[in-house]
Amino acid sequence: MRSVSVCLTLLLACAWTQAATSGSRMDLLDALNTGDVQAEFYGAGDRAVTGYIERTADGPQSLEISPGTQFWAQRGGVQGQTNLGRVPVDLTETQIAWVTLTTCCTNIGRPAPTPDDVMVPVRCPDERLSRLLGLPQIGAEPHFGVQVAVWALANNPRRGQVWQVLWRHEAAAQAPEGRDVFVASALRVGAQLLERIGLEPAAFRLFN
Numbered sequence: 001m002r003s004v005s006v007c008l009t010l011l012l013a014c015a016w017t018q019a020a021t022s023g024s025r026m027d028l029l030d031a032l033n034t035g036d037v038q039a040e041f042y043g044a045g046d047r048a049v050t051g052y053i054e055r056t057a058d059g060p061q062s063l064e065i066s067p068g069t070q071f072w073a074q075r076g077g078v079q080g081q082t083n084l085g086r087v088p089v090d091l092t093e094t095q096i097a098w099v100t101l102t103t104c105c106t107n108i109g110r111p112a113p114t115p116d117d118v119m120v121p122v123r124c125p126d127e128r129l130s131r132l133l134g135l136p137q138i139g140a141e142p143h144f145g146v147q148v149a150v151w152a153l154a155n156n157p158r159r160g161q162v163w164q165v166l167w168r169h170e171a172a173a174q175a176p177e178g179r180d181v182f183v184a185s186a187l188r189v190g191a192q193l194l195e196r197i198g199l200e201p202a203a204f205r206l207f208n
Helices: 002-023 028-034 127-133 143-154 159-170 176-196
Strands: 025-027 037-043 048-055 062-065 070-073 081-083 087-090 096-105 119-122
Touching: 025 028, 028 037, 028 062, 028 119, 037 119, 048 081, 062 096, 081 127, 087 096, 096 143, 127 143, 143 159, 143 176, 159 176
Parallel strands: 025 062
Antiparallel strands: 037 048, 048 096, 062 087, 070 081, 070 119, 081 096
16 A cells, blocks of 8 residues: 555656646746757847747746847857847647747847848846846837947947947938937937946946
8 A cells, every 4th residue: 555655646746747847937948958849040130039939748838038038140240139028938729839039139230130040049148138138118118228228238339339320220211310319319218228227327338
């Protein structure tokens, strides 16, 4: 009887562990490292990464892509991309989920990744970036303000470089006076976001 009881206890423990694993939300990178999921991601311009995630038969039914997860292009000289916010991925009723992630560029001045560019996800290389991109409602902030803050942390560019990129590429449809207002607004939002994570904007070349 005792051996039967021990076996029953072990079986129940295994069943509980499996249920807990499948029911809990697992970080994408952890799931990739354990082989519980497979994934491929591709470039989609300077504001997004797209791809699919496929779980194994026993893989987690709920995933999470953490704020600041970095996607590196495998082609040299192309922008890296970093993920905004905490993105849940539901695999409850499917083994494959197609995702489009809102991102910011982490290499100012480089060409944006294209759908032909494979993007490999890795953990955020800078804890400040993960704090910034994990702020509540970060996705509701003006995208170019978030981008300015990301550039400050990832590349520490000079003000003239950021001004030139935003003027030429992001505000090309506006009249010159409108561009100035747009760029000034993006810089103001970027500075405010850095302050929200306890950083002093004046410590970065962009705001000097």
